[in-house]
Structures are given as structure tokens and as C-alpha cells.
Amino acid sequence: MTAPTTDRTAGPSAPSPTAGPTTLTLAGALNLGLRHSLEEDPAVVLMGEDIGTLGGVFRVTDGLQRDFGADRVMDTPLAEAGIVGVAVGLCYRGYRPVVEIQFDGFVYPAFDQLVTQVAKLRYRTQGRVSMPITVRIPYGGGIGAVEHHSESPEAYFTHTSGLRVVTCSHPQDAYTLLRQSIACDDPVIFLEPKRRYWTKAPVEASLDGAPPMEAAAVVVEGADVTLVAYGPLVATARDAAVAAADDGIAVEVIDLRSLSPMDLATVEASVRRTGRLVITHEAQQHGGLGAEIAASITERCFEHLEAPPVRVTGFDVPYPPAKLEEHFLPGLDRILDGVDRVLGRPHSLTGREG
Amino acid sequence: MLRSHVHPTAVHERRETARTAAASGRADHDPAVRGDQLVQLLAPDGTRTPDPEYEPWVEDVDADRLVALYEDLVVVRRLDVEATALQRQGQLGLWPPLLGQEAAQVGSARVLRRDDFVFSSYRENAVAYCRGVDLTDMVKVWRGTANSGWDPFAVGMATPQIIIGAQTLHATGWAIGAVKDGTDAVAVAYFGDGATSQGDVNEAMVFSASFRAPVVFFCQNNQWAISEPVGLQAVRPLADRAPGFGIPSVRVDGNDVLAVMAVTRQALDRARRGEGPTFVEAVTYRMGPHTTSDDPTRYVDPADREVWAARDPLLRVERLLEREGLLDDQVTTAVKQAADSAARRMRAGCLGLTAPEPLSLFDHVYATPSSWLERQRSQYAAYLAMYEDGDGTAAQDGAR
Ligand SMILES: Cc1ncc(C[n+]2csc(CCOP(=O)(O)OP(=O)(O)O)c2C)c(N)n1
Numbered sequence: 001m002t003a004p005t006t007d008r009t010a011g012p013s014a015p016s017p018t019a020g021p022t023t024l025t026l027a028g029a030l031n032l033g034l035r036h037s038l039e040e041d042p043a044v045v046l047m048g049e050d051i052g053t054l055g056g057v058f059r060v061t062d063g064l065q066r067d068f069g070a071d072r073v074m075d076t077p078l079a080e081a082g083i084v085g086v087a088v089g090l091c092y093r094g095y096r097p098v099v100e101i102q103f104d105g106f107v108y109p110a111f112d113q114l115v116t117q118v119a120k121l122r123y124r125t126q127g128r129v130s131m132p133i134t135v136r137i138p139y140g141g142g143i144g145a146v147e148h149h150s151e152s153p154e155a156y157f158t159h160t161s162g163l164r165v166v167t168c169s170h171p172q173d174a175y176t177l178l179r180q181s182i183a184c185d186d187p188v189i190f191l192e193p194k195r196r197y198w199t200k201a202p203v204e205a206s207l208d209g210a211p212p213m214e215a216a217a218v219v220v221e222g223a224d225v226t227l228v229a230y231g232p233l234v235a236t237a238r239d240a241a242v243a244a245a246d247d248g249i250a251v252e253v254i255d256l257r258s259l260s261p262m263d264l265a266t267v268e269a270s271v272r273r274t275g276r277l278v279i280t281h282e283a284q285q286h287g288g289l290g291a292e293i294a295a296s297i298t299e300r301c302f303e304h305l306e307a308p309p310v311r312v313t314g315f316d317v318p319y320p321p322a323k324l325e326e327h328f329l330p331g332l333d334r335i336l337d338g339v340d341r342v343l344g345r346p347h348s349l350t351g352r353e354g
Numbered sequence: 355m356l357r358s359h360v361h362p363t364a365v366h367e368r369r370e371t372a373r374t375a376a377a378s379g380r381a382d383h384d385p386a387v388r389g390d391q392l393v394q395l396l397a398p399d400g401t402r403t404p405d406p407e408y409e410p411w412v413e414d415v416d417a418d419r420l421v422a423l424y425e426d427l428v429v430v431r432r433l434d435v436e437a438t439a440l441q442r443q444g445q446l447g448l449w450p451p452l453l454g455q456e457a458a459q460v461g462s463a464r465v466l467r468r469d470d471f472v473f474s475s476y477r478e479n480a481v482a483y484c485r486g487v488d489l490t491d492m493v494k495v496w497r498g499t500a501n502s503g504w505d506p507f508a509v510g511m512a513t514p515q516i517i518i519g520a521q522t523l524h525a526t527g528w529a530i531g532a533v534k535d536g537t538d539a540v541a542v543a544y545f546g547d548g549a550t551s552q553g554d555v556n557e558a559m560v561f562s563a564s565f566r567a568p569v570v571f572f573c574q575n576n577q578w579a580i581s582e583p584v585g586l587q588a589v590r591p592l593a594d595r596a597p598g599f600g601i602p603s604v605r606v607d608g609n610d611v612l613a614v615m616a617v618t619r620q621a622l623d624r625a626r627r628g629e630g631p632t633f634v635e636a637v638t639y640r641m642g643p644h645t646t647s648d649d650p651t652r653y654v655d656p657a658d659r660e661v662w663a664a665r666d667p668l669l670r671v672e673r674l675l676e677r678e679g680l681l682d683d684q685v686t687t688a689v690k691q692a693a694d695s696a697a698r699r700m701r702a703g704c705l706g707l708t709a710p711e712p713l714s715l716f717d718h719v720y721a722t723p724s725s726w727l728e729r730q731r732s733q734y735a736a737y738l739a740m741y742e743d744g745d746g747t748a749a750q751d752g753a754r
């Protein structure tokens with residue numbers, strides 16, 4: 001380990017890890033998580049396009065270069081393969097790089113480094129070389145953006161053994177999961193639901209008592225239907241549970257949090273009680289997380305299922321222009337339609353074949 | 355002068371001066387923009403800069419042609435301002451202003467042939483204008499009603515590229531195909547200073563040099579990649595990189611429409627004669643934000659902007675026209691009318707663009723129908739119908 005060992009102090013404005021909860025936006029919670037990680041571990045360095053002077057296009061790294069210096073918070077040349085490849089080299093010297101990819105659609109130039117190097121180096125070297133890289137990616141749609149700014153690329157990464165993939169849905173998890181990801185000795189693809197960056201909630205800036213990074217969370221309890229969501233759609237799923245309650249249906253909402261590895265035990269336990277499973281994600285359906293969850297749950301507790309699992313997802317088309325995205329993205333009503341379907345209530349496909 | 359190799363002493367000197375410039379913090383000390391290091395035919399004050407090598411390339415630019423160029427510059431600036439206003443009024447989702455880069459774009463685009471082909475980034479709307487792109491088509495992508503505005507084959511310009519640098523490889527492939535087909539048409543790749551860091555751009559230079567492909571790499575060095583200054587992408591002038599790939603390069607005053615025309619014509623001529631690619635670095639400045647979402651006050655020194663305002667590409671043509679007695683009331687009025695009318699057409703076209711029909715979501719994914727997608731389409735149609743049959747409200751809640 002040849003990373004520097006000197007300590008740096010944070011800016012005066014930052015809430016300390018023990019000061020009690022502060023109300024933050026999801027973006028603000030990420031910023032605080034980065035700040036505390038930089039303070040705690042001198043091996044942590046940040047790299048990305050426009051993250052220094054500008055503070056990132058979503059301001060997630062705002063003020064960090066000012067407070068930690070340009071040698072720890074680095075604006076890089078405009079090349080994603082370069083950013084991730086250089087992060088690999090920094091890992092060889094004991095650093096812990098946190099890299100920002102500006103938008104989901106721009107991660108692909110780095111895909112080669114991620115799949116052929118970052119994911120495989122521990123395995124290739126029989127554990128001698130660790131790649132404790134965190135790749136932060138704002139992802140998902142719903143913000144009316146132009147092409148390549150609204151994608152949900154999680155399945156490419158969950159399909160790649162050796163990468164961990166996590167995503168947060170609210171400010172507390174933004175803080176907790178990001179700090180855990182940075183501290184993790186494996187590479188983590190950290191997906192940030194960009195349309196929820198401005199969601200506010202109290203955040204406890206501490207890892208004490210935090211659930212492990214791999215654990216799913218039951219965020220709404222219910223006995224009738226299990227609804228699995230993650231990232232941007234957790235809020236929508238919660239709304240769906242409230243709406244369903246008006247109809248006397250108790251929906252249990254599970255926030256998956258970690259997409260790889262996946263906490264299927266939590267999902268399975270819920271399905272064993274409800275007998276009904278709906279999975280929702282923004283990403284396209286084919287070969288997506290929904291397929292993996294449906295297949296795994298069917299394998300594990302087929303005899304407890306009262307209805308085939310239902311997937312409510314983006315359609316299998318490239319992300320459409322902004323004026324059509326409301327039709328692409330699963331919303332409250334499409335999720336409720338899926339809930340009706342597993343319950344055998346009238347739904348959009350009633351009278352049609354599956 | 356076309357550079358075919360980098361002279362080590364010259365480079366060294368340039369780095370020394372660059373250091374001094376950086377220390378002084380003044381853009382006009384920066385050798386990157388000093389007239390004597392750039393091809394220039396028209397100085398900021400509207401006087402001609404003598405240059406025996408490049409003047410012949412614009413010999414045919416007579417009074418009428420000069421007025422036409424002036425009109426282009428005024429119109430594209432007016433369109434850019436109009437689009438920015440449309441964004442501010444909520445009619446466009448986003449707009450990437452080209453303010454300050456009019457001469458680089460008009461000068462290069464106006465010397466292309468109909469059968470040449472442009473591969474650009476998102477910022478080349480003045481190039482699109484010169485290619486004859488319909489003004490409604492120009493704003494579709496930014497209004498969010500389509501992922502592309504125009505038919506590339508109808509105007510000789512590919513769908514603008516958002517993935518930084520990707521289009522340079524496409525230009526190279528097009529050019530290799532053109533040679534196979536026995537034509538002397540040329541591909542022009544437009545990209546920014548930031549793009550030069552991407553692997554794709556460097557690979558495009560390797561491929562085009564190996565295949566002697568007729569490509570003009572037209573790099574607009576507007577000094578910024580969002581908030582990152584060009585010095586982060588390259589410690590030497592961008593044009594110095596190309597000779598290492600075996601590609602001759604030239605640095606031109608990108609705010610001088612005549613010089614841009616001259617160097618582009620020279621590059622096109624080389625390409626048409628089978629001499630392969632040329633790299634043009636048009637040194638200019640992004641006078642506006644990166645896009646309408648950007649806040650340049652976080653990173654731009656207003657003093658630098660002032661320095662560049664004095665090098666305005668449009669003003670210097672205006673001054674030249676004045677000097678030569680070509681800017682009478684008739685011309686001024688005609689140009690203003692052309693600009694206003696273009697802006698009106700763009701606005702009307704923009705406001706007329708409505709959201710596409712929901713089920714069009716499923717069109718054009720594959721060349722032939724897929725049963726998987728047909729099923730999704732029909733299920734979504736049933737879903738929408740359920741709401742129409744009920745209370746009539748459309749089931750459009752995805753973005754909630
Ligand atoms: C592969 C990729 N990475 C990042 C981005 C985000 N991005 C959009 S424009 C831009 C800066 C481009 O700078 P430059 O090439 O100089 O062109 P300019 O915008 O100045 O015209 C960046 C980083 C992107 N569009 N594509």
C-alpha cells in the first residue's frame with residue numbers, strides 16, 4: 001500500500017459523522033458520503049469529467065476539490081476508457097478510486113476496462129490484486145433528456161461476474177451505500193437514480209447500525225402481493241402500495257438495493273407469505289433483472305406462487321425521445337395493473353392470452 | 355502552413371510562452387490564439403491579413419459572396435439566439451449554443467460539395483443550416499419529439515452525435531467506402547477539443563491515415579469541454595497531435611470565416627486528390643454556456659470572455675464590408691429580414707411539433723417485425739385502450 005497516509009480535514013460546513021440526522025437531498029447525501037470517505041481514508045481519490053471546478057453536472061461533488069485539493073478530486077480528460085483504465089492502475093498502487101461517469105449512456109467507452117479488467121483482476125490473480133473501484137453512474141429516465149441521458153444499463157453489469165452493482169432509492173441509502181461501496185474491496189457499480197437527486201429526507205451520517213450493502217429492505221409491509229423495485233422506481237412502488245391500500249390490497253414493497261449479488265432470501269420470504277410477485281424496473285425487459293428474479297423465485301418457491309410472476313418494465317426498444325418516455329417508463333398505473341394481474345382482478349390483459 | 359511534422363524547438367518555445375500566458379492569466383497572451391501562429395486572412399478589425407499561401411484559396415470570394423457569407427453568419431447567430439429563447443420559454447428541453455463559433459462552422463460548411471458528407475456533434479447547427487437542413491427538423495431532437503431531426507441522405511449530413519468523438523470513426527468508414535466507389539467525395543468530421551481525448555478520435559486518425567481515407571478532421575477548439583479547459587486535454591496545441599499519426603494539420607483562426615474557408619478547401623483538395631486526411635484545428639471560443647443547462651459562471655473568467663468578444667467572427671466581416679463600402683442600407687435590411695424570417699420559421703416549426711403517437715414507440719427497432727415486440731406493442735395498446743374505454747384519461751404516468 002503506497003497511498004498517502006496524511007490526513008485532510010473537511011470543510012467547516014460538513015455535518016460530522018456523529019452530529020445526528022440532517023435533512024439532505026439525495027445528491028447532497030452522496031456529496032456528504034464522498035466527503036466522509038475522503039476524510040476517513042487518504043487512499044480515496046475522485047476522478048471524472050467536470051467533477052472538480054464545476055462540482056459535477058449534478059453538483060454531487062460540489063466543493064470537494066476546494067476542500068480536498070486537485071490531487072484527490074481530479075478533473076480528467078474526456079475519455080471514459082481512460083478514466084477507468086487509470087483507476088485500475090491506481091488500484092495497483094493501493095488507491096481507492098471513486099470515478100464518476102457523467103451519464104449512464106457514456107459508460108460504454110469504459111465497458112471494455114470494466115468487463116475485461118476491473119471485474120476479473122481478483123479472479124485472474126487468485127486474490128492478489130484488489131480493484132476497490134467505485135463507479136458512480138447517474139442512471140434512469142424521467143427527466144426529459146436527450147438521447148443517451150436516460151438509460152438503465154444495470155443488466156450489463158449484473159451479468160458480469162466480479163462486479164458488484166448497487167443502487168440507492170433515498171438519501172439515507174445514498175449516504176450509507178456509497179460509503180460502503182467505497183470501503184468495499186470489490187469493484188462496485190454504484191447507480192444513482194438521477195430523477196430522485198432532489199428528493200429530500202433526514203440522513204444519519206453514520207454507518208453504525210447500517211444494514212449490510214447486500215441486504216434488500218422491506219420498505220412497505222403487506223400480505224397480499226410482493227412488489228420488488230429498486231432505484232428510481234422505489235418511490236413509485238411506494239405510491240402504488242398507497243393507492244392499492246385504497247382498494248383494500250396490502251402490497252409489500254421490497255427495495256432491492258443490491259442488484260448483484262441479490263438478496264433473494266428477503267424476496268423469497270416475502271413471496272412465501274404473499275404468493276404473488278410483481279417486479280418493476282425502468283430497464284428493458286429482455287434479459288433484465290426482472291427475468292432473473294422471476295426465474296430464481298420460481299425455482300425456490302414455485303409451490304407458494306398463486307400466479308405467475310409479472311414484470312412491469314421498460315419496453316424492448318431503445319430509450320425513446322423525451323416526449324414518449326412516459327409511455328416507456330413503468331408508472332403508478334402500469335404497476336397497479338401488474339398488481340391486479342397477479343391478484344386475478346380485471347386488468348389490461350383480461351381475456352387475452354398471458 | 356500545413357504541418358507534416360512537429361518541430362521540437364517550435365513546440366518547446368510554445369510551451370514556454372504558454373506557461374507565461376497561464377501565469378499572466380490573459381487569453382490574448384496565449385500563443386494558442388495569437389494571429390501570427392494561426393492562419394488568418396481577416397483580422398478582428400476587419401483588415402485583410404496578407405498570406406500568400408492561403409489567399410489563393412479564397413480568390414473567388416467576391417463582393418456578392420462576401421455579402422452572402424455575412425448573411426449566413428447573421429442568420430445562424432439569429433437562429434441560435436432564437437433556439438436559446440425557445441428553451442428559456444420551455445419550448446425546447448435543451449439547446450447547445452454555437453455563439454462565437456459561427457465563422458468556423460459557416461466557413462467550413464460553405465465550401466463542401468453536395469456529395470460530401472458531414473459527421474458532426476450536437477453543436478454544429480450552423481453546419482446543418484448550410485447543408486440545407488429544414489429549420490423544424492433542426493429542433494426536433496431538442497424538443498424531444500424525435501431522436502433525430504433529418505434524413506441524413508437528403509442533406510449529406512449524418513444525425514448529430516452526442517457520444518463524444520464517435521462520429522470521427524463513422525466519417526472514416528464513409529470515406530473508405532467513397533474511395534472504393536471511385537468518387538472523390540470527402541467526409542468531414544466535426545468535433546470539439548474535448549473529443550480529441552477519446553479513443554475513438556485517435557483510432558479514427560489511425561484508420562484514416564492507414565487507408566489514406568479522404569477525411570477532413572475539423573476540430574473546433576472552443577477552449578472548453580463543459581467546464582474543462584483545453585489545457586486538460588492537451589499540453590500542446592491540438593494540431594500538433596495529428597502529424598504523429600501521419601496526418602498533416604493546420605491551425606486556423608476559427609473566428610475568421612475566410613481563413614476557415616481557405617484551409618478547409620486546401621484539406622478537401624488534398625483528400626480529393628487521394629492524399630488522405632487532414633486535421634484542421636479551428637481556434638475559437640464558446641461564448642455561451644455549454645448548453646442551456648450549464649452555469650459557466652462557475653468556471654469562466656469574464657476577462658477571457660471579453661478578450662474573445664473583441665475577436666467576434668461576425669463583427670470582423672461587418673467591418674470588412676464597411677471598409678469596402680458594401681454594407682449599405684439595402685444589404686443591412688435584406689440580411690436582417692433573412693434572419694428574422696428564419697427565426698420566425700424556426701419558432702413556428704418548433705411550436706407545431708407535437709408528441710408522437712404512443713405506439714410509435716415500437717417502430718423501427720428492427721428491419722423486420724419481431725414477435726416479441728409485436729406482443730409488447732399489442733399488450734400496451736390493450737393497456738391504453740383500457741383507460742380510454744374507462745374515464746377517458748390517458749394512462750401516461752411513467753415519468754411520475
Ligand atoms: C462519451 C461521452 N462522454 C461524456 C459526454 C458528456 N459531454 C457532453 S459534451 C461534453 C464536452 C465536449 O467538449 P468538446 O468535445 O470540446 O465539444 P464542445 O461541447 O465544446 O463543442 C461532455 C463531457 C458525452 N456526451 N459523451
Ligand SMILES: [Mg+2]
Pocket residue numbers: 546547548574575576577578579580
Ligand atoms: Mg470544446
